[in-house]
Amino acid sequence: MFARTLREADLSARPDSICAILHARAEEYGDKPYLKFITDGELLTYRMAADRSVNIARGFIAMGIPTGARLGFVLAGSVMHVLGWFASLQAGMVDVPINPDFQGEVLNHAIQKIEVSAILADAVGLEALSTASPEARAQIQLMVLPDALFDSLSAAGDLPQGIGRVVPLREVEAVGSASSVALPDIDPRVLASIRFSSGTTGLPKGVMMDHGHMLSNARKVGELLDVGEGETMYTCFPFHHVFSTVMGVLMTLCGGATMIVARKFSASGYWNDLRQHGVTRAHILDPLIPLLMKQPESPLDRQHNVVRMYTAAGYYPEFEQRFGVGIVAIYDMSELTVVMHFPDGEERRPGSCGKESGLFEIKIADEDGFALPDGAEGEIYVRPRYPNVMFLGYYNDAEQTVAAWRDLWFKTGDRARRDEEGYFYFLGRAGDRIRRRGVNISCEQIEKIASSHPAVLECAAIAVPSALGEDDIKLCIKLMPSVEVVHATLAEELLETLPRSLTVRYYEMLDELPKTHTEKVKRVALRQMGERGLTPETWDHEAGDYWRSAEAALELAGRASR
Numbered sequence: 001m002f003a004r005t006l007r008e009a010d011l012s013a014r015p016d017s018i019c020a021i022l023h024a025r026a027e028e029y030g031d032k033p034y035l036k037f038i039t040d041g042e043l044l045t046y047r048m049a050a051d052r053s054v055n056i057a058r059g060f061i062a063m064g065i066p067t068g069a070r071l072g073f074v075l076a077g078s079v080m081h082v083l084g085w086f087a088s089l090q091a092g093m094v095d096v097p098i099n100p101d102f103q104g105e106v107l108n109h110a111i112q113k114i115e116v117s118a119i120l121a122d123a124v125g126l127e128a129l130s131t132a133s134p135e136a137r138a139q140i141q142l143m144v145l146p147d148a149l150f151d152s153l154s155a156a157g158d159l160p161q162g163i164g165r166v167v168p169l170r171e172v173e174a175v176g177s178a179s180s181v182a183l184p185d186i187d188p189r190v191l192a193s194i195r196f197s198s199g200t201t202g203l204p205k206g207v208m209m210d211h212g213h214m215l216s217n218a219r220k221v222g223e224l225l226d227v228g229e230g231e232t233m234y235t236c237f238p239f240h241h242v243f244s245t246v247m248g249v250l251m252t253l254c255g256g257a258t259m260i261v262a263r264k265f266s267a268s269g270y271w272n273d274l275r276q277h278g279v280t281r282a283h284i285l286d287p288l289i290p291l292l293m294k295q296p297e298s299p300l301d302r303q304h305n306v307v308r309m310y311t312a313a314g315y316y317p318e319f320e321q322r323f324g325v326g327i328v329a330i331y332d333m334s335e336l337t338v339v340m341h342f343p344d345g346e347e348r349r350p351g352s353c354g355k356e357s358g359l360f361e362i363k364i365a366d367e368d369g370f371a372l373p374d375g376a377e378g379e380i381y382v383r384p385r386y387p388n389v390m391f392l393g394y395y396n397d398a399e400q401t402v403a404a405w406r407d408l409w410f411k412t413g414d415r416a417r418r419d420e421e422g423y424f425y426f427l428g429r430a431g432d433r434i435r436r437r438g439v440n441i442s443c444e445q446i447e448k449i450a451s452s453h454p455a456v457l458e459c460a461a462i463a464v465p466s467a468l469g470e471d472d473i474k475l476c477i478k479l480m481p482s483v484e485v486v487h488a489t490l491a492e493e494l495l496e497t498l499p500r501s502l503t504v505r506y507y508e509m510l511d512e513l514p515k516t517h518t519e520k521v522k523r524v525a526l527r528q529m530g531e532r533g534l535t536p537e538t539w540d541h542e543a544g545d546y547w548r549s550a551e552a553a554l555e556l557a558g559r560a561s562r
Contacts, residue, residue: 004254005223006216011359011386015212017188018250019090025253026050029229032258035082035249038277039263042079052173053086057183059176060091063167065118065142067092067184070194072116072140074098074125077239077261080146080169082249084120089192089211092184096194096206097240100124103131109203111136113396114194118142120169123149126160137162144169188212189388194395195242195334206395207334212388217242218250220338220357224328225281225308229256234279234306236262236270241518242334243283247310257281265519267291271323275304282306286314287519290451290458293319294480313340313353313426329353331426333412335404336360337389339382340424352423353416359389364418369406377417377440379430381409415442434463435470436501443523446502450475450494455483460513460521464506464533474506474533476526478513487539506547507539 002021003009009016025034029046036043065071071088073095075081081097088095098110107128110116112135119140121129126145129137141164145153150168153159159166188211196204227233235248244261252259260277262269265288274282284292289311302324310328320327331340331353339362342354356362363371364378372378384390390410393401404411415427427433427442434441446461458478463471475494479485487507498504514525527533531549538547 002254003219004228004256006219007223009216009219011216011389015188015210015388016215017089017186018192018211018215018253019086019186021215021253022053022086023050025256029256032256034252035079035259035261036277037078037261037263038273039261040078044079044082049082049086053083054090054183055173055176056083056087056169057091057176058179058181059172059174060087060093060118061181061183062175062179063142063172065091065093069093069118070096070114070116072096072098072111072114072119073121073240074100074102074128075120075122075239076100076124076263077235077244078122078146080120080122081239083169084144085245085249089186090183092186094191094194097196097245098125098128099196099238099240100128103128106203107132108136110196111139114206115396116140118144120144122146129160134162140164142167144172186211188215191392191395196240197334205397205400208392208395210388210392213337213391214242214246214250215254216359216389217246217332217337218254220359221247221310221330222251222255224330224338224341225251225310227251227255227257227281231255231257231280232278232305233257233259234262234274234277234282235259236265236273237283237285237518243285243518247283267295271300271304274306275300278305280305280307282309284309284311285519286312287458287515287521289314289316289319293322294457297322315348315350315352317350331414331424333414335391335410336382336412339380339412349423351425352419353426354424355422359386360384362418362424363409364416365409365411369409369411374418374420377415377427380412380414380416380424381406382412383409434461434473436466436473436503441473441502446473446475446498446504449498449502450477450504452497453490453494455479455485455490457481458513458521460523460526461504462523462526462533464527472505473503474508474526474538475504476508476510476513478510488541488544491539491541505540505542506534507541508535508537 002024026046031045034044034046034049071093085095096114143163143166147168147170191208192211193209194206233252235244237244239245262273306325308326308328313331314329316327330338332338337359338357339360340354342348360382363381365381366372366378413430415430416424418424428444443461447459450459457480460476462474464474466472491507514522529535534547540547
């Protein structure tokens, strides 16, 4: 029987095939519910997932999509997405989930750089694809649509143009069901999936994964969450990211569990979903925890069956106490499997993301790649202790791939420090560091303190130019609904809670913070506002007035002199 957790697997052996596990679970569980899509009312059993994906895989091949082809997914989480993913794996193709929010140049980049030749899309995906260039659209030989959407567009004479062929999913499945074409033997060590990085800076990179990498991640997280056949997992995050698919759909498959899928996150509806559907395991993105904590307290807060939840590198005792759950905090990234976590029985410490997982060697390095002593802040470097626990490189991007390594160590781009007892403390992205008056400052530390203010729903700290050299700190804030507060008052109140070393000079209220699809704030977008992050709506608390550009200040001074 295939291993369900990484602890049960032989880490040095040839990795399993996801396809083989899918069919083993179908034999084992048959009509047991595998995935319940509560937004759309769709259900996928283990047997349906195996049988239908085989037919779709054969259909792709019979319709001329060759083994090794890049199969794009521009759609929301759905049965079609899962069936298409498992079909691509069995047909020896490469799945390429694309964020439906990608448009124009970024979407062209995703389609053309990754060499996508076939696409599965829904209504949201078609809207995004309408912004792609004619050249990118002409590259698509086959587009597959949900049956109802195809019928509607066909009746209206409004099927997508400039694409080789557009068909409903049922046609692919029917062609495959009638075909005797043989599916290829699958080597689990070759490229199977390309997942885009979050893209907080520049165009997103295509992270290349094989079966072994995806399975090691799914099994490790399943081990930490203790996911087995009696558990019910929950996700409400997009399927173009590993959070929902690899550490959700695939983790559930390995454990023989059931997974509840909601279309999107709702702060007011999150716990209602968990209660209503008997969820026992869930995950949450770190930026969303403050949003859940800002919801009004209720007698129902602890009335659920969730025992464990996992998130990224966070420590949230107040959240655990209020909702009665255990948080499994991990440090990982799309390129890697779990790098750090808190081992069972180990003391958890505020600000720490745990100790080594055992899968990687880890060092905290200076700018030249040399190891730093315990207590010093630097970049996280890793290298694997076992095969198949990290990615294969960035697709069609040798320069970025080579730049990611130094002396056979992978450079994560994240900053941290390690204490003498082996606990690591995540300090944010290297590009997000603020240096103020000779002190390196963590954006996350400022945000954590500022978000505790009752008027602040979300916030993001960025570095802006300082007349003294180095940086000043600007805090971009989204207020709680129906809250009105002036900049000066909020600034004074935050000065009472922020340490002197974290003094914020600039403030700006925004309706929304720009984010990636994984709810990470795009600080680079905030730094590009106005003049390097400073706009006429930016409150300069030190000057007691709104910021003015050099030209505006000179013009004002000229008028005053007259």
